[in-house]
Amino acid sequence: xxxxxxYIMGKYKEVLFMKxxxxxxxxxxxxxxxxxxxxxxxxxxxxxxxxxxxGTPVGMxxxxxxxxxxxxxxxxxxxxxxxxxxxxxxxxxxxxYHAYMNDNLFDHVNISRDNINIPxxxxxxxxxxxxEYEEKIKSVGGIDIQILGIGHNGHIGFNxxxxxxxxxxxxxxxxxxxxxxxxxxxxxxxxxxxxxxxMGIKTIMHAKKIVLLAKGADKADAMAKALYGxxxxxxxxxxxxxxxxxxxxxxEGAGSKFPTK
Numbered sequence: 001x002x003x004x005x006x007y008i009m010g011k012y013k014e015v016l017f018m019k020x021x022x023x024x025x026x027x028x029x030x031x032x033x034x035x036x037x038x039x040x041x042x043x044x045x046x047x048x049x050x051x052x053x054x055g056t057p058v059g060m061x062x063x064x065x066x067x068x069x070x071x072x073x074x075x076x077x078x079x080x081x082x083x084x085x086x087x088x089x090x091x092x093x094x095x096x097y098h099a100y101m102n103d104n105l106f107d108h109v110n111i112s113r114d115n116i117n118i119p120x121x122x123x124x125x126x127x128x129x130x131x132e133y134e135e136k137i138k139s140v141g142g143i144d145i146q147i148l149g150i151g152h153n154g155h156i157g158f159n160x161x162x163x164x165x166x167x168x169x170x171x172x173x174x175x176x177x178x179x180x181x182x183x184x185x186x187x188x189x190x191x192x193x194x195x196x197x198x199m200g201i202k203t204i205m206h207a208k209k210i211v212l213l214a215k216g217a218d219k220a221d222a223m224a225k226a227l228y229g230x231x232x233x234x235x236x237x238x239x240x241x242x243x244x245x246x247x248x249x250x251x252e253g254a255g256s257k258f259p260t261k
Contacts, residue, residue: 030059050146167200
């Protein structure tokens with residue numbers, strides 16, 4: 001049993017160490033986060049990578065594309081698993097995470113299509129699709145490095161406040177605030193799906209290393225609560241305090257409410 005699992009069962013009280021890097025701006029954050037991931041791939045070409053979507057990692061993906069084109073960063077043996085996908089929208093829909101990943105990374109590097117894994121939000125049996133996703137992650141030995149963003153309400157993946165820490169890949173209902181935040185990618189909030197398939201918190205926490213990215217002052221409250229507040233399902237990202245290998249990259253805005261020494 002891992003220490004974070006002991007913690008949620010009341011058997012372990014220590015909060016573990018995180019490496020927190022405050023970057024001067026978004027560009028520095030993008031570069032450092034890309035270097036973190038690239039170094040893993042260089043050391044182990046068969047690295048299993050958990051990938052995030054949304055606005056935050058776009059710059060990191062651009063840096064990785066540049067590293068592929070200019071430095072020969074090789075994705076041919078890497079295996080990827082995305083955190084989530086909306087339920088009910090076609091994969092070629094411009095707001096699907098299949099389309100997002102193709103546009104922002106996969107179409108521009110030499111990754112094998114056979115090694116790309118994204119949750120199936122169109123399956124006739126979503127429950128079975130979730131089970132198969134968990135089994136696929138286990139079959140390759142688990143995720144070596146998981147990239148995360150954070151929602152304004154502290155969610156990771158689409159694990160909204162109140163999600164149990166022992167959750168695994170499942171269909172989740174999106175909160176009104178999350179749908180509102182994501183409506184900027186759609187024509188209107190009415191077009192934003194109400195549900196998604198998301199890796200669970202337990203799935204995320206079983207990654208060997210986690211890299212959390214946050215940009216902008218609008219994420220400052222969530223980041224302060226996640227890293228320095230109590231560990232609680234009210235702030236899902238707070239569980240990361242219990243993971244033994246987390247690196248956090250924030251710009252000055254996102255880190256502006258961290259306690260000072």
